[in-house]
Amino acid sequence: MLRAALDAIRAHGYERVAPPLAEYEESLVGRLKAGTARDLLRVVDPLSQRTLALRPDITTQVGRIAATRLAGRPRPLRLSYGGPVVKLRASQLRPEREMTQIGAELIGRDSAAAAAEIVALAVEALKAAGARGITVDLTLPDLVETLAAGPLPLDAPTTAKVRALLDAKDAGGLTALGAEAYLPLVAAAGSFEASVARLRPYSAKLGGRLDALQQIAARLQGVANVTLDPTERHGFEYQSWLGFSLFAEGLAGEIGRGGSYTILHEDGREEPAVGFSIYPDPLLDRVTSEAPVRRLFLPLGHDADAAASLRQQGWITVAALGDSCTAQGCSHMLQGREPVSLT
Structure with missing residues (x-):
């Protein structure tokens, strides 16, 4: 399954990198803009007395590799990876703290074309791993901040309250707060075409993002189901303009996610990127139980x-x-x- 997914990714020109499972803590944080250290499982190295951490995610390591050893390589840079990760906390849907992560990163671009390539590749990799009935749920993680900073101005405290109310789909709370301009976003989640239609009044204020989403959806036509929840933010802490979750028929909860983000170089330079990660272990359990x-x-x-x-x-x-x-x-x-x- 791991090989099948990575072979599908490699066929599109993505070179595999293999960073280590354990690294010094400072190496695992700080390379992705808005990245945090909250999910690190830490131990003390008995030799150096420095803090080691087990990676909870390989994306940050790939970002560091792109910004250091491969900083001089031509862009866009296409990299892939696959291996175990260890989470500090488990979830009810995924009680396992160790799992397999497979993914790809397109570094140097986060355009609509780059995003469409990555989302389509994520679907192809999932199918190669044995998934069927795939749904892609698109989101705009910084939508509220974008609107609040310009066309629908809000101060920082009110912006945070609006985000929380939109997360709860609380129309009454938005009205009480005086943020009626954000009410259409409450009902904007659903099938892709219907959601885009509800967001059309904002199109001039979103800088072409709706057109970018439509380009991505067109790439997935006949390949996967597409939905849109424009204000979904949970789990997209370091994504910028685009995020997406992946679901497969017969499996509870999401099986992968991705989106656009920013890599920080040592000189302070910021580099755009877009990528995805899938967690295929539930597929292995299903294939094992179904296969003769x-x-x-x-x-x-x-x-x-x-x-x-x-x-x-x-x-x-x-x-x-x-x-x-x-x-x-x-x-x-x-x-x-x-x-x-x-x-």
Whole structure:
């Protein structure tokens, strides 16, 4: 599954990088604008007495690699990754604290074309990993800040209150606060076309973002379902103008997310980027439970050529080590050159 997803990503020109699971704490934070250290599981290195941390996310490491070792490479830079991450806190939907993360980052661009490539690639990688019935839920993480800083002005304390009320879809609270101009955003979540239609009155104030969203949705036509929740912010702390969540049929909760963000270089320069991460472990659980067991017991003196041919066809073979061996956990036994069911 990991290989299938990474092969799908590599076919689009993304080079794989493999940063370490544990690093010094300062190396894991500060490279992404708005990034934080709140989800780090820390230990003390007994040799150096410095604080080590287990990565909760590989994106920050890829950002550091892009800003240091690969800073001189031509942009846009396309990188991919896959490996384990460890979370400080689990969730009710995902109680596991260790999980597999696979992803890709397009560094140096965060245009509509770059975002469309990344979102489509995320869907393709999920399908390669075995997902079906994929839905992409788009969002504009800094929408309220953008409107509050210009066309629908609010001071900082009121902006924070409006964000909280929109998170709660509290129309009455917005009215009581005197923020009626933000009321259309409460009902803007839903199917993509309907949501975009509700946001059209804001189009001149959003600097082409609705057109960018439509370009992304057009790229996904016939490939995935698309919805839009323009004010959703949970989990998009370091995303800039675009965020998206990924869902798959038969799985509870999201299976991935991504969006645009900013990488900070050592000289203070900011670089745009867009990427995604998927967490495919639930797919492995489903595939394992749904896939038929095809384990073939090979008795002593079996036909080695026949066994090799069957392995190429996807059979798992277990060879006897003596006359008294039993067919441990096997569904079939090789007789001559053919597998015969043991049930």
